Amino acid sequence: TDLSTRFLDCAFANPLMNASGVWCYDQTELDALNLSAAGAYVTKSCTLEPRAGNPEPRYKATPLGSINSMGLPNLGYRFYLDYVAKHDYARKPLFMSVAGLSLEDNLAMVREIKAANVPAIMELNLSCPNVPGKPQIAYDFDAMDAMLAAVCREYDKPFGVKMPPYFDIAHFDAAAEILNRYPQVAFVTCINSIGNALAIDTETETVLIKPKDGFGGIGGDYVLPTALANVNAFFRRCPDKKVIGCGGVKTGEQVFQHLLAGASLVQVGTALQEEGPAIFARLADELAALMAKKGYKTLGDFQGKLKTL
Numbered sequence: 001t002d003l004s005t006r007f008l009d010c011a012f013a014n015p016l017m018n019a020s021g022v023w024c025y026d027q028t029e030l031d032a033l034n035l036s037a038a039g040a041y042v043t044k045s046c047t048l049e050p051r052a053g054n055p056e057p058r059y060k061a062t063p064l065g066s067i068n069s070m071g072l073p074n075l076g077y078r079f080y081l082d083y084v085a086k087h088d089y090a091r092k093p094l095f096m097s098v099a100g101l102s103l104e105d106n107l108a109m110v111r112e113i114k115a116a117n118v119p120a121i122m123e124l125n126l127s128c129p130n131v132p133g134k135p136q137i138a139y140d141f142d143a144m145d146a147m148l149a150a151v152c153r154e155y156d157k158p159f160g161v162k163m164p165p166y167f168d169i170a171h172f173d174a175a176a177e178i179l180n181r182y183p184q185v186a187f188v189t190c191i192n193s194i195g196n197a198l199a200i201d202t203e204t205e206t207v208l209i210k211p212k213d214g215f216g217g218i219g220g221d222y223v224l225p226t227a228l229a230n231v232n233a234f235f236r237r238c239p240d241k242k243v244i245g246c247g248g249v250k251t252g253e254q255v256f257q258h259l260l261a262g263a264s265l266v267q268v269g270t271a272l273q274e275e276g277p278a279i280f281a282r283l284a285d286e287l288a289a290l291m292a293k294k295g296y297k298t299l300g301d302f303q304g305k306l307k308t309l
């Protein structure tokens, strides 16, 4: 079985990578992903200046996944731009996630990324749910349209967007209609965490995380059906774009389901946080075994071929 694939003119040994924000904050974590079996990896979403993020506890594992309100802690875009400039792209592709706190901040970072002319693939994060006072961009369609128009004017390469989950067909239609106005948006990553959930410790009668009265984005088993729906909704609506699947992946079977639903690459968040980078070898083995059992030799044999009844 061959797990290799091509995406944006790059060769990937397999379709597996981390979700931005997980195991990708600093040099140590990023180097571990580079040395792992992941086919690619992505840096923590960055801002113009370094950020400490929200008070701890701000991430907790739960029975079926995780809850987080990290608050965009990161070392600042200059660190990540320097990291992606030094990367050996012959080893594996590398993505750089950007999440400016304003349109001006995003444009300032994008100008520097363009000037650096690095092979890194940019993933513009439009869906951070945890910066107090900053409603996420992708739930404000006019703001998203303005952001994409401005970034496409500044940036000169294909890039992608990290999207939140939508839960209404009319919202899939409206979001896809906006994304389709921008051919430079070459891929759509679905989904970010399901924002502003609440996890409770029954014994102590207390919320699990400190920021925002315990409200935070959830990941893990809770989000798989929503993630698959968003992958398939944008796969159907954006025929000229690729989709990266993210959400609820912890075994090869969920990787298979994301690919079947239309994903070209698959990101792993909560399960990576809990198991560590060794998960990628396990997921690759499990995906290959499932493909072999079904008689598939390459990802193309089943990618995007979900059947309806």
Ligand SMILES: O=C(O)c1[nH]c(=O)[nH]c(=O)c1I
Pocket (backbone or CB within 6 Å): 021, 045, 068, 069, 070, 071, 072, 073, 099, 125, 127, 128, 129, 130, 131, 192, 193, 217
């Ligand atoms: O709180 C965070 O840092 C965070 N947490 C998430 O669950 N998604 C995001 O895009 C971000 I930027």
